[in-house]
């Protein structure tokens with residue numbers, strides 16, 4: 001059986017689990033990581049060699065000026081005694097310059113390599129995976145998560161994962177290698193001085209670990225606030241017409257400002273904490289310098305440490321060491337941000353694909369379109385949203401929206417569905433293409449449970465026109481061919497003619513190649529619906545689902561659309577949610593729904609003969625005096 005049980009969205013991952021996943025993810029890019037680490041290693045060695053040259057130079061000058069004997073250094077660099085001093089100093093200066101140039105080039109190569117690794121490979125791959133997952137997630141996921149939350153996950157949270165790779169992992173490895181090399185080199189110069197200088201380091205580690213734990217909740221809260229702000233923005237862009245129409249720009253602006261301000265205030269709190277932490281770490285590392293000058297100077301004066309290759313090199317190494325330790329503050333900050341972001345990305349990657357193919361899915365490229373509902377019930381079982389219970393938070397027990405529906409529709413029949421708002425008409429239709437799976441009972445097409453049919457075959461055999469159709473910012477032709485991208489221009493035109501769209505399309509500036517504005521904004525509601533009908537018809541589907549396709553358009557356009565629909569429907573099984581008598585009358589049979597149940601079924605003539613909701617609705621629309629008279633007589637008899 002396919003997986004259709006409602007499952008929790010996904011268990012919240014522990015920090016340890018997120019880190020494990022991040023390591024696994026980084027492992028995929030190990031070649032790139034290794035390359036940048038090697039570059040850093042070479043840079044590190046060059047830095048140490050350059051520093052040693054400086055130290056040797058200073059000792060050489062001291063040797064020439066004050067006759068202090070040259071002492072050995074860990075790299076065994078010793079200028080030949082018989083060389084004239086300008087040659088020695090010139091050579092040392094030249095070598096330092098060459099090393100500096102080589103380091104500049106390598107640094108450039110490091111930045112290019114890191115950028116290629118994270119921005120061009122990791123971010124693009126990961127975004128692709130998240131997007132791919134989103135495409136396969138069920139409607140329940142989208143019911144439970146706001147647009148803002150989804151957008152921030154695909155954009156900034158993916159960047160947070162990148163941050164883990166380049167600003168945490170690579171930086172940490174570089175830090176550990178550098179610190180080891182610096183400490184080893186310092187210890188080879190003077191073990192006691194090394195111990196004295198680094199005495200404060202464990203304290204620094206402790207403070208960093210404590211800070212890291214303290215700051216994490218603030219970053220988590222920050223993601224939620226940013227998500228809310230993006231959601232506000234998305235809503236206000238989508239609802240701009242309503243906002244302007246009702247003159248509510250000021251209130252809308254105020255709502256956005258409040259969300260924006262909340263982000264700002266919270267970010268400022270984080271900023272202050274981080275800004276205090278970094279200098280505090282910096283100050284503690286300066287204590288090392290105090291010790292170095294006091295104790296190290298004393299060692300030089302006592303002749304136990306050379307000035308250049310000893311103390312000066314030590315100063316340089318300690319500077320580098322402190323720089324790396326200071327880096328801890330940045331790494332700690334990045335760790336927290338990246339863990340929060342990564343958790344949110346993994347939540348999407350882990351979200352169960354509830355509506356999926358059964359392992360033994362039946363392939364039926366062409367269905368005939370007989371549809372049977374067998375005791376179907378449906379309850380919206382909300383998923384907890386990934387960022388907390390955004391929707392349905394007040395709802396204790398979800399109510400069933402369809403109760404025990406049994407319905408047999410033969411291939412080619414035209415079924416009209418009538419019912420008040422919220423009766424469950426859309427839900428009933430959405431179960432056929434498996435936008436949701438029934439909570440109880442089953443739906444069969446051509447005698448096969450839809451959960452056993454291959455999803456590609458099922459959905460290719462179903463054409464859908466919603467109350468308001470979504471068009472993409474693409475050409476008219478591409479919008480019509482959305483479900484069948486290989487369609488020829490002839491096929492597209494034929495579908496457009498059936499949908500009565502050909503005429504207005506050819507009147508557009510570039511005809512079928514006219515690029516539509518966002519969501520088809522450059523077209524009227526009626527034109528958009530006709531393109532949607534053409535899109536559905538192009539699939540040559542066995543089943544057509546028309547969910548009140550004229551709900552959002554005027555009666556003249558509605559008339560044109562129904563003429564188009566008549567052609568589209570012929571020869572197919574069609575379910576249409578309709579309120580107009582002219583449409584209902586043409587149906588092979590009509591079902592009337594109320595509160596998730598079918599309360600009446602029959603042809604127009606049959607339903608007109610009995611008192612009930614159908615006849616009440618019909619009466620309101622009847623204009624034919626003869627029919628009204630006939631109805632009155634039936635009422636009297638009843």
Ligand SMILES: Nc1ncnc2c1ncn2[C@@H]1O[C@H](COP(=O)(O)OP(=O)(O)OP(=O)(O)O)[C@@H](O)[C@H]1O
Nearest residue numbers: 143380401419420421422423424425426427428548
């Ligand atoms: N995503 C959802 N989550 C939870 N409940 C929902 C969701 N969508 C619809 N419902 C509920 O399911 C019930 C049936 O909704 P449905 O959209 O099928 O009604 P309808 O008959 O098509 O109404 P209309 O004519 O207004 O489109 C309603 O009570 C509605 O509140």
